Amino acid sequence: MIRCYHERPQDLLSAVHRSDIDWLESNVRHLNVDWQTCVHSKSGDTALHVAAQAGCTQVLGWLLSNGCDCCLEQQNLDGKRPLHSAVQASHLPIVKILLDHGVTVDPLKRADWTPLMLACTKKNLQIVKYLISHGANVRLVNKDGWTSFHLACREGTEAVILYLLELDGSLWNTVSNNGRTPLHTAAMHGRKSTIQLLLSRGNYAADEADACGNTPLMEALRMGHVEIAEMLISDHQASLFAKDKTGRMGLHIAAEAGQLEVVQLLMEKYSVDVNLLSDTGLTALHCAAKEGQLSVVDALLNMGCNIDTQDENGRTALWLACGGRKSMCVKKLLQLGAQDIADNKGTLPSQLMSF
Template sequence: MDILSAVHRSDLEWLETHISYHEIDWRKCVHSKSGDTALHVAALTGSTQVTSWLLSHGCDVCIEQQNMDGKRPLHMAVQASTLPIVRILLYYGATIDPLKRADWTPLMLACTKRSLQIVKYLIENGANLRLINKDGWTSFHLACREGDEEIVNYILDIDNSVWNTVSNNGRSPLHTAAMHGHETTVQTLLSRGNYLTDESDACGNTPLLESLRMGHISIARLLISKHQADIYAKDKIGRCGLHIAAEAGQAQIVKTLIETCGVDVNLLSDTALWLACGSRKRECAHRLRDLGAKDTADHKGTLPSHLMQI
């Protein structure tokens, strides 16, 4: 459509020349596949001039219109990390906490985009930090997932109890930061929050187990030394950190747990060697054998080496 193309090009001269806004139903001027209105497109491209022109020429009727993903123009401005457009849309009355598909607010998007200025502006204008998406994640969970220390500390300054929340599957912001390898954020959460040692999610995973699964050895050491995390803590199916690291193929983690932390290489649930072979993690299986893991049969007589040649 010519209008959407002109907006995409930020061609204000074409719009002023060709558009008689009294004759346009802006709500029907949408992209056939994305459902984007002209205001969505302008917000995403970041043209303050075109955005202002559209809003002052009748397109303000689209300010709360959703595209196929449930995004409103404010979502698009935040997605593009364009603070001037955010300001313009809020000035014209855009709702501060609209939900897109999966119940994401603009503030949640801003936290994933590491846009501290936009995070501040949204909160200062009334954005709700306590809203959750369909997975039970708050904006603070998302900030911890990204590991942006400025945003993490800013939100804690605004609400010093925001650390005390869990998602639908029981994961805290500490679980999230540990899983995604953000050591500085883990340090911040341990110093500014009051997390219980070895608090587990719905599957029995502690922050330590998540860090071991993902191979974040420095975070694992931090949790053990500063949070007194239990290296023998087990998930709901009886696996401790050694088993989880072996199954994930984290050879260096396995070596550290055995040689530095003194974990028994043949510690039972299924043995670590069983899990490494079952998951086809050849390097980790070889490391376990080198460290003394036994090729021990289960009650059916099946050996780990039957699952994968080692």
């Protein structure tokens, strides 16, 4: 008796996952399966998604020969198609089979990721080349304005980056919706060789800022990438005194992020003033205390940072630590002599947090 296979789709999908073609032959072959509704309850994956993830070409071929080709372009609950799944799992033979069956090469997963973008995050040059040979667009952008090249720079895969630049030498100059260049991305993720490659191939301004005013050097300082920061300063003439949109400089940013090694480097090697003020009157001590960065607070005070400096709103480091309820920093500041000074509105630190 021919019937639709819908009672226990998880059994079928489990067999596909474990590449059990004998089970499929015995239990499914002679049934009228509604493949498009036979999906995983939580992910929405079809049998093709599961086969693509598992990487078994024999099972994939069996599915395509037994009616599952209707799911070639079906999306799961995350917007992925089987091609996305194959690329994400780095299964080149599956990618080839799907493309040979005419699937769309550049589908966007909820306007976010194309298969080529996923391939660039997986560092798989073979899949990158194969997708491009089938028409994948290297300049396609997702909803955030990222290209495959941005993602390749994030991962730092030199072979992929070089290949993309061979196809389009101007890719270094792509900018995301928030103004971030591939150099920003590589600096944030600590990709030294990628930065060297980008600086040799591109014409980046020394202090090119994104929409928030962040430069690549600021990203390296924020993330504690000391070697990259030094390279950007020496080889790219990046300025330690460039300001973000709030008027903060590298020292303030590193202190806020708790990057003690960076803070020490800036003052010891580059002679940055420990009392350097942002446009709103913040010192590095303000920034560190607000975020509870105890080791940085301690170091800044040992290096001579004024403990009771007030910003344009009259707030001291103690005021900000109390406002953020950073009890350990409050205790340290009080031990070292911080005063209970009111801000411009008359609010005392001790009113924000009892000590």
